[in-house]
Amino acid sequence: MTSAYTPREIFNDAWAVHASAVERLEAGDIRDAAEKAWCATKRATDALILTRMGHMPNRTSQTSRDLRVLAHNDDRFQSLRSRYNTCIQELHGDCFYDGHCEPEELISEIIRTTSEYIRDAQQLA
Numbered sequence: 001m002t003s004a005y006t007p008r009e010i011f012n013d014a015w016a017v018h019a020s021a022v023e024r025l026e027a028g029d030i031r032d033a034a035e036k037a038w039c040a041t042k043r044a045t046d047a048l049i050l051t052r053m054g055h056m057p058n059r060t061s062q063t064s065r066d067l068r069v070l071a072h073n074d075d076r077f078q079s080l081r082s083r084y085n086t087c088i089q090e091l092h093g094d095c096f097y098d099g100h101c102e103p104e105e106l107i108s109e110i111i112r113t114t115s116e117y118i119r120d121a122q123q124l125a
Contacts, residue, residue: 005056007125010047014040014118025111030104034095037111041087044121045080051125064088076124083117086110 005013021036042063049066050056057063067084071077091110095101 007047007051010043010050011118011122011125014043014047014121015115017043018114018118021111021114025108030101030107030111031096031099033111034091034101034107037114038087038092038096040114041084041091041117044118045084048080048121048125060088080117080120080124087114087117 017036018040021033021040024030024036025033042060045063045067046057049063049070052070053066057066064084067077067081071081087110090107095107101107
């Protein structure tokens with residue numbers, strides 16, 4: 001199955017969602033910012049998978065599995081996989097769903113450095 005969107009469009013969406021995350025963070029809404037940063041991470045990962053594997057993941061579990069496969073087959077993906085797992089756990093699970101966004105300075109750092117994740121995913125694509 002192929003995507004109706006190109007990897008470039010998906011990466012552009014990831015950048016836009018990240019910008020929105022930073023805006024929400026600066027407005028004091030760390031919980032919404034965390035979820036937006038997670039969504040940016042997921043979009044960038046999906047674009048990477050579409051480029052590298054030729055299909056668009058349908059579910060988060062498929063994205064996680066495909067990134068695991070990429071990292072298993074090529075060490076260049078290991079850092080990305082580790083950061084992806086941090087985002088899904090700390091931003092999506094702990095902060096957004098459970099409301100545990102402490103320490104705020106560390107969660108804020110993960111939100112802000114999502115830009116590095118997107119950039120690195122683009123380079124690996």
